[in-house]
Amino acid sequence: METAKKTGMTIGSRDELKAYAAKVRAEMAAQKKRVLVCTGPGCLANGAEKILDAFRSHSIEAVGATRTGCHGFCEVGPLVRIEPDDVVYVRVKPEDVAEIVEETLRKGKVVERLVYRDPDTGRTYPKESDIPFYASQTKVALSNCGAINPDDIGEYIARDGYQALARAVLDLSPDEAIEEVLESGLRGRGGGGFPTGRKWMFARQAKGDQKYVVCNADEGDPGAFMDRCIMEGDPHSVLEGLAIAASAIGADRGYIYVRAEYPLAVARMKNAVKQAKECGLLGANIFGSDFSFDVTIKEGAGAFVCGEETALLASIEGKRGMPRPRPPFPANEGLFGKPTIINNVETLATVPAIIRRGPAWFRAIGAESSPGTKTFAVTGQVANTGLVEVPMGATLRDVVFKIGGGVIGGKKFKAAQIGGPSGGCLPEELLDTPLDYDSLKKAGAMVGSGGLVILDEGTCMVEVARFFMHFTQRESCGKCVPCREGTKRMLEIMEKIVAGRATLEDLDTLEQIAWVVKESSLCALGKTAPNPVLTTLKYFRDEYLAHIVDKKCPAGVCTAFKSYVIHPELCKGCGKCRRTCPAEAITGETKHPHVIDAAKCLKCGACVEACAFGAISLE
């Protein structure tokens, strides 16, 4: 990680901010080309740092190579983009760098073999903006991700960074700032979808000498990495949003609660805070006003439930992260009993754009009841896994097929699991569901933080539901009875179903407990924990019945319904499987085909590994 680039200057007014932005822009313009190496989670894991080193080892005049946050198209990473040409290279290896330097940077030619090729049409796309994956996206929260060096506050400022804060502090009264957010229709991107402006208004109206703002960066859904990428790719946007929120409600202290499992996000946020303090964009009398604001990064120890706002506050206070009943809502009694607002990373990262460009601009994007854009982390059996941002109200079909490139391997789409452990599984017939808060809720799922897992026909939906049940049970805080004990028993029944031991009576019990957990749990984690089970029961009930009545797993996934068989025509009778079997389930004479006693077989698969002739398979 680079050390913070010293700006060496203090920004005490809007003019100084503008002057600094102009200076950085001039510096950047002096570079004929800029190489932007994606160091998002996927690219980093595939050697992005080595690529960056390789670029830096070539010194070329007027070319700057820099690391950036996630470019989004993780499937084809590591990604390298050359500005201002907008040329993007995919699946780059360190050994490709010399060629890129020679051809593109020196001669201005495109290296054809490294550009993206559409697997279906075979067409190549040298420019990023032409690639279908990017073409259908609208970037607001992610607009700087992949475009700037996240460790350099100057690059953020050069792209109009902190101008929204200047406006909020110098031009708008707190009520006016809140009014703009209200008018924009921005709703919480963390899952609940509560109107952000209203939350701020409540906290502004709450009486208290001390108020707090908190950024919820405890992204815990399996498969979700939007907040992580924003913090890693554009940390200052979060910080600026938090500062605007603070000035609007009258807080002088903010916390960013980020899970310790995101070490890079923690480091980048810490660096951003440090740089902002050095510049005077955090601290006392920001822009010469009477608004002072300081931020503390608090690392969470990895409890899923700490994403729930009251549990998160308890955790910051140094207590066990357990939710408490609301009301009182944090806007009235929050951190240390003081009025507090808690906004998610993406929500805060969207705020500066709204203040800068106005609520009308924001409202024009997205759906009527859910304006703006939403980021999704698209994973699973989809061609283009990655991070995408689309206008709210885009359909599931758009995201899966237009951007996601459809299901991989020519298989059929079966379902989309959206919203993580609190969300639900939507089947093919709901592919045209608009992705907004209200439509998804009606379908039994939720936007959640934006995890989107695409499942193909080879997926057992019962097993998927069991997986999520297992997750929520382990991550329940254990406070209220329905969530602690109810999820345990739901999981128990789900395990019985996938093991082929369940009865129809168990199914009734499952539905009844699911209802009780949903209706009577204390917090949102419990209230939504049954969603994966309830939606699969609603849309894939026949699969449950197949497991229970027919004792079959239609997708052929659950091992309980399969047995290992030795194909006599392939078996040489070597006896290796017999000697390997821990259950003594295999019998047979040497040089004669062996057989497996299904009653004794543990289905451990050791025999398959042992067989040198491929004579054993699971059927």
Added chain:
Amino acid sequence: MSVQQKVIVDGLSVPIEGERNLLELVRKAGVDLPTFCYHSELSVYGACRMCVVEIDKMGIVASCTVQPQPGMVVHTNTEKLRTIRRTILELLLANHDRECTTCDKNGACKLQELAKRFGVADVRFGEEDLDMPLDRSTPALVRDPNKCILCGDCVRVCGEVQKIGVLDFSHRGSEAMVGPAFGKQLADVDCVQCGQCASVCPTGAITIHSDIDRVWKAIHDPKIKVVAQVAPAIRVALGEEFGHEPGWAEPGKVVAALKRIGVDMVFDTCFTADLTVVEETAEFLERLVSGSRERLPQFTSCCPAWVKYVEQYHPEYLPNLSSCKSPQQMFGAVARRFLSRELGVEPESLFVVSVMPCTAKKFEAARKEFAVDGRPDVDAVLTTQELARMIRETGIEFDKLPIAPFDLPLGVSTGAGMIFGNSGGVAEAVLRAAAELLAPEKKSGMPQTQLVFEEVRGLEGVKEATVNVAGNEVRMAVVSSLGAAAEVLRRIESGEAVYDIVEVMSCPGGCIGGAGQPSPSHLEVRRKRTEALYDVDTMQMLRRSHDNPYIKALYDRYLGDVGGETAHSSLHTSYGTRRRIAGEDIRFSAEEVDGRLSVGVCVGTCCYLHGSYDLLRGLMDRVNREGLTDKVDLHATFCFEKCEHSPNIEIGGNIRSNVTSEEIDKIFEEEILARLVE
């Protein structure tokens, strides 16, 4: 007249009269909504979800977490709510040790009661997770995690009322459990054994460590003479176990019951309470009159949980604790030393059992300070609940018992001894005595000195009074609950408050609210017991401890002078610092080398706060720099029990106190290097 604000509960209009939550309002309306986790004296927890109601336009909510709003339409009995309550009970039962017949709480268990009330006929799930070991480490309490329903009542009473926080939650999901830090047992942590956790526990997860069998064994041994002492608070509470209202008081029944179950002689702890007053007043007047404020305020020491609390958290106030033994231990000392002579039996064949409202008294009786040659002065402590169980076991019909008087000579007491059971009682008894002792020479026909000191009465956690005792201003505080005590200590420390005498009882309301008392023991019950005890006081002929003729006789025959040598050796004691958590030393060198010089730095709370980490770092640097890791066994340790002189370090068995980081180099050279040269 303003229009009264109302809530509609099941069609009935119910006025809002300052109820803190909807649950209280619904209960006022005559519907006993079930709960496990709601306690009016603790914070709202909202976890058991049994008190759910349906509110029009709001849906299903836990009523304990909702403020009553005018116009709310509330339903308490719907099909949905019934399903939720029953399912929750079934879920709780599924993971609960359902061996009810052998459970200590059988018949008094909330889970059992509600399961019966809701007719849970079937538990559809397999049992699991029920092999956690029991914690029987203390003489006072037994923890059985297999019966815990995680309602958190114990966690909150310990954290909010006592402000100690011995118990808390650990682990997640269905593995969540309640227990002391680091999975330790109660005896290894700072639990003061007040037992308030057991008193609020709705199931058998925390119960009283029973001494019943040991007492039966003594009773049935013909060679042993069993003598009992009965604490003041018992007489206003035992009746509750047999269907009487709280506050029903009949000391004669308690005596009769004890005799019928086979106790040879029954005496009154109020007698030794009088004795305590005599000694403690003398001690107080000595400190007060001496003019130096060094050991003022004087803190009472009757409450063993409070004493343990001071030992653990405020060793700096140990000199301020009255050196008087508690009435229970004074009785033990008097019985073993003098009563045996009086009765003509060998001290060893006397079995002293006390009946106490308290679990910490079991801990006190087992303290090494109160044993002679290993034999404790008090052999066994029964709580009110245990005595009731013994009475029931015999089949004696409590109500049909004729009343019987306490035995002589340790059975006669004054009203001052009786009120010891109330918060403020000890203070008032001392004030009565002081008023008399400090009064100018009495002439016959003079009005009596003051008997009633209203200022120190009542159930508030902290009561303050400046009382004029025969022309002397005595500033006093009366405290009940350790949370309140912590606050008073903070104010004394900061100089915000100055007192001459401070009475502390660990349980809310004093001993009448002790954890050994019948359940329930909430505020209203405690109020009735308190009033009853003051009523008992007014009925006494003698209300000043000094007027007790048997006390006078005891001094004449055995003790000599008040505060004199015999009195001191028999009736006084001293206390020391006590470590809060048992822990193993942390060693910094991997391999064990014999013969190394042991250097330990205490990293317990007091030493840590006084900079012991800096000392440790300084020593570590020196040891590493000089390459002495194979000669010096440097380790961090927990508590040498010299907290008042923190920070402490130990070098080869010698403890150095009040060490500063400036001294470290000198100590290293003079005491570590020099020893190594030897």
